[in-house]
Amino acid sequence: MAEINHFEYGWITPALSYALSVLGSILGLVCAGRIRTARTNGQRAWWGLLSAWALGGTAIWAMHFMAMLGFAVENTRIRYDVPLTAASTAIAVVAVGIGLAIVGTGRLNPVRLVAGGIFTGAGVASMHYTGMAAMRLNGSLGYDTVRVVLSVVIAVVASTVALWLAMTVRRGLAIFASALVMGIAVNGMHFTGMSALSVHRHEQAGEVTGAGVSTLLVPIVLAVLFGVVGLLYALLAAPTDDDRAAAAYLDGRRLAEPAPSTPTAAPDPVGLRARSTLGQPGTPFPSRRDTPPR
Template identity: 85%
Template sequence: MGGMAAVAEINHFEYGWITPALSYTLSVLGSALGLVCAGRIRTAQTPGARAWWGLLAAWAIGGTAIWAMHFMAMLGFAVAGTRIRYDVPLTAASTVIAVVAVGIGLAIVGTGRLAAPRLLAGGVFTGAGVAAMHYTGMAAMRLDGSLSYDRLRVALSVLIAVVAATVALWLAMTVRRGLAIAASALVMGIAVNGMHFTGMSALSVHPHERTGEVTGAEVSGLLVPIVLAVVFGVVGLVYALLAAPTDDDRAGTAYLDARRDTEPVGAVTPEPAPDPVGLRARSTLGQPGTPFPSRRSTPPR
């Protein structure tokens, strides 16, 4: 037709509602875990502990809520007349981009007082990183055709990514617990999926004549290691959150230490206050050599 290249038919939902439902579930799960981990950054007692929780939050949001969601949604992506394979190094690089972008964004907004310029800078950097992850993942596709993008929709997807990242960072620094975290995770899931499918709607595929076998890894070959990475990552995050001390643990430890410090010195060596549930050991888990300062000089009567 007048020298215009043909455009292949694209199906974003080859398996129906299953892939978008799973991708949304992953984005909500990762967002919820990331928000909880980010909350621990604010209460961490040492720089090392803050860095640890920042890393976990970056993995939860960048690795699970964003990248794993992207890959799950891509399972439902199909192009008529060609098989799709993936370049493994580029696919791995897209994972690193997502985690690093979120980690740096959290570092920008998490150091010092939260202010609008700091939040905007973190949101722009993280949003640009999320967009870079998406289009790097798209560049990793190998098929019998060339890709082209509608510039307006690409710009819209980047804008959505920046806005979503800014809101996510603000929530990470302000939301604390319960229903607020759940509601925020649901909203973040919508934003992440919105950015992905907006970017996908900008894509056109122009088929080529078959010149040989398409190189790269098939989706089936990547699915098992990615699913295992997500499962072990989520289990690790949950374990880290359950094993870490809570404010109640620290308060209990402070009370036990206060009792010990105020007991009359009548014996040769005063025994430590009872600790039947291991509060003292739990309160220092992951923070060796960092005692929690007691705010009480005397035990409650």
């Protein structure tokens, strides 16, 4: 059995993974709050997609990969299968998106919350173990069943709490505190699952195929950066509740104001107005044809 090191670079990788999970949780909770105030189904779907990407893509999957940077096995290189790695990303985002759709459609109740938590938690656990299956090394992986089950339970509980927070938390300080708790839960699930892992190294060293960590690191970091910038831009560009209230006030004020009326001239049966303008500059002198008969 090979020796495993989960903190090859010390506390740098777990600290960065926790920071990513907190950042993704903050953005995801803010986007989820916009789902509740959206007026159309299209707006709800848009904010749900952004929230799923923030929670599933950044808070869960990016955190998982960042923590895996510190994972090392004695006397063997670690490579990753690119299609399986991409599939683990899709699993995380889709699972969170479906969970948000379950709890976000209709009135929130315990049945919806538990159903969404179970589905999302199962998706998060599937993401984790799919990402682990994407590893290629000179050995075979084994798992302790009890710890695997414990990691799945933690994933379900954490997902249920995350969905409840996404549908109820609104204030900035509460969102930040909730993100700190969610970061602990996500990292706890990850390292519980990692503690269940054992590696039986093969005696004969074979060729390890797949993409190295350095090859995957640059595109993953760029995807996270562009994703975070895009989420921030979408949040800053979207109208707030104050903007909607101001627009509604201005619309109501325009409707309340009377329409401008065209002034009408008073009747002038004997031509007094015309006579009063004779002799003024710019007033034409009446011709003989316009002069009334005596």
